[in-house]
Amino acid sequence: MTGRHLLVFSHLRWDFVYQRPQHLLSRLARHYPVLFVEEPVYDVTAPAHLEVAQPCEGVVLLRPHTPVAAGGFHDDQLSVLAPLLQHHLAEHAVDDLIAWFYTPMALPLITGLAVHAVVYDCMDELAAFKGAPKQMRQRESALLKQADLVLTGGPSLYEAKRALNPHVHCLPSAVDAPHFAPRRAALSDAAHRAQRHLPPPRLGYYGVIDERLDLPLVTALADADPRWQVVMAGPVVKIDPAALPQRPNLHWLGRQAYEDLPALVAGWDVCLLPFALNQATRYISPTKTLEYMAAEKPVVSTAIQDVIGMYGHAVQIGHDRQAFIAACAAALDETPSQRTERIAQMWGCVMRMSWDDTAATVLQLLDDAVGARRGRVEPSAAPDEQQPLDVPLDAAAAVALPVPTALAAQPAVDAQPVLPAVAGAR
DSSP: OOSOEEEEEOSSOTTSSOOHHHHHHHHHTTTSOEEEEOOOEEOOSSOSEEEEEEEETTEEEEEEEESOOSOSSOHHHHHHHHHHHHHHHHHTTOOOEEEEESOGGGGGGGTTOBEEEEEEEEOSOGGGSTTOOTTHHHHHHHHHHHOSEEEESSHHHHHHHGGGOTTEEEOOOOBOHHHHOHHHHTTOOTTGGGTTTSOSOEEEEESOBSTTBOHHHHHHHHHHOTTOEEEEESOBOSSOGGGSOOBTTEEEEEOOOGGGHHHHHHTOSEEEEOBOOSGGGTTOOOTHHHHHHHTTOOEEEEOOHHHHHHHTTTSEEESSHHHHHHHHHHHHTOOHHHHHHHHHHHHHHHTTOBHHHHHHHHHHHHHHHHHHHHHHSOTTSOTTOOOBOOOOSSHHHHTOOOOOHHHHTSOOOOOOOOOOOOTTOO
């Protein structure tokens, strides 16, 4: 392989839930080939190796298999993962890299690699998640000191990170509006089969089902009116499926393919964002909010800060359990004129936030970041020579990475959030 590559480290598997990483990287791959490194799979049946796949054009997935039982990019994995990765890069002559992180835990794996920039796409406050590694906060601090570009998935994360790095930009998740358009959904009944036996009205949620959901609220919603069919679609993570609440009108459909989501949502009367208000949701900015709006469905959310700040004029907010249920009832009783006004407000949001325009914004930010790092290369270095990053593999040292002199000299700036241009504009 020749040319610059994005070397991406992710705690999310490519074939798990199709969301921000897949949307963004599949588009960036039209310009930069992407190597997508997943967390290792525990495997004692063979020597440590990389499983290689190509999930889409321009993206090569690297899934490590190791005999180390520790999960994720745990420190115990690093001495096994580093040579696997370095061998793959050498074998394919990949030596022109931009390192891109979705999880700070993988930071030591770029030790000794000559990179043109370090990017941190911060989707969540991972340290607040259930079962987060104890080193997460320290490792993120180290990554923020090294990063040439930090993207945040919403305004709340932007506010939390803006003082920690001078190159932080607010880049909210966007939407592939044509994918969720009602006319397109009408052409497919693949997901309707999962719920066609359920009479309307249907109130639905899709996404990961984990500690971020307010399960007592979901139960109360089902209890509020036995005629309401509450549909919950998505993989169950970090929750015992046996502990999920059960009601005759509460339906757990399991994981659904991204291709089937438009048809699934087309069969709903109200779309739900029933998130708990806790440390794990303090900074979330749900991608599905815009997808629901592109499907032209009424949306009811709990009081998630980014949903209120960006979409509160188009989404009904339930600040407590009773208000959430009342908002769902009001959505079901929507008049034609209210529907027309709501859809106009929703499309005002949707048209500003396309994934294509977001990717174009990121490309420009990448170019700027590479140019800025090139300007910080020592004068004695050759013009195209990049200095390898020296990130120690041990956890204790990994949190004490030196800050480049030029970076340390710059104060944190009061940057304005970067929003994609209006759809269709460049």
